[in-house]
Amino acid sequence: QVQLQESGPGLVKPSQTLSLTCTVSGGSITSGGYFWSWIRQYPGKGLEWIGNIHYRGSTYYNPSLKSRLTISLDTSKNQFSLKLSSVTAADTAVYYCARVGTVSAPFDIWGQGTMVTVSS
Amino acid sequence: DIQMTQSPSSVSASVGDRVTITCRASQDISTWLAWYQQKPGKAPKLLIYGASSLQGGVPSRFSGSGSGTDFTLSISSLQPEDFATYYCQQGKSFPLTFGQGTKVGIK
Numbered sequence: 183q184v185q186l187q188e189s190g191p192g193l194v195k196p197s198q199t200l201s202l203t204c205t206v207s208g209g210s211i212t213s214g215g216y217f218w219s220w221i222r223q224y225p226g227k228g229l230e231w232i233g234n235i236h237y238r239g240s241t242y243y244n245p246s247l248k249s250r251l252t253i254s255l256d257t258s259k260n261q262f263s264l265k266l267s268s269v270t271a272a273d274t275a276v277y278y279c280a281r282v283g284t285v286s287a288p289f290d291i292w293g294q295g296t297m298v299t300v301s302s
Numbered sequence: 303d304i305q306m307t308q309s310p311s312s313v314s315a316s317v318g319d320r321v322t323i324t325c326r327a328s329q330d331i332s333t334w335l336a337w338y339q340q341k342p343g344k345a346p347k348l349l350i351y352g353a354s355s356l357q358g359g360v361p362s363r364f365s366g367s368g369s370g371t372d373f374t375l376s377i378s379s380l381q382p383e384d385f386a387t388y389y390c391q392q393g394k395s396f397p398l399t400f401g402q403g404t405k406v407g408i409k
Contacts, residue, residue, distance in 0.1 A: 229346070229389060231398040244397045278345055286352040287393030288336035292345035 186293035204279030308401035325390035334394035
């Protein structure tokens with residue numbers, strides 16, 4: 183079955199760029215016509231959708247992050263990636279990658295999540 | 303943005319109880335609604351999509367209903383493994399948004 187795994191630094195300095203990668207296993211990132219997504223969860227609870235990318239490369243970003251955000255795809259490695267620039271402490275969160283299902287767009291498969299702390 | 307408001311924020315219940323959680327959207331989202339269960343330290347798990355369709359492998363004691371702006375998640379007979387936090391999420395329009403969560407705790 184399809185599984186997702188996030189990877190990347192757990193600590194990022196303020197003003198730097200946060201970079202994470204999600205590796206998809208058990209299936210091709212280009213099959214099924216799925217969107218792939220990044221979501222974050224702040225300490226304490228709230229979930230925030232960051233953005234989606236389609237296997238053909240089209241992207242949809244949260245307007246609140248759009249100016250700092252890039253989501254890209256590497257089909258040769260079966261991976262998709264997140265880059266968030268000019269980070270502050272407010273970007274400290276658990277970051278999840280997820281697959282977007284085809285009926286009513288739920289997040290049907292999630293990675294385990296990776297904690298990213300922004301601190302000097 | 304579409305705001306998703308869940309109630310209650312928390313509920314205390316006993317094993318065997320019926321629990322109902324509500325989610326209200328700030329505008330019509332038809333049936334573009336999903337429900338998730340999250341346990342501490344784990345990723346959310348999809349329970350319901352399309353407002354009322356049960357995700358594969360999810361026990362039938364979970365059910366969802368509603369359309370438009372008002373939705374409910376029901377657990378017919380609460381089991382020990384159901385104590386968790388539950389979130390709703392709309393998939394109708396960008397930005398995709400979540401409710402603030404409802405914690406189901408032990409009475």
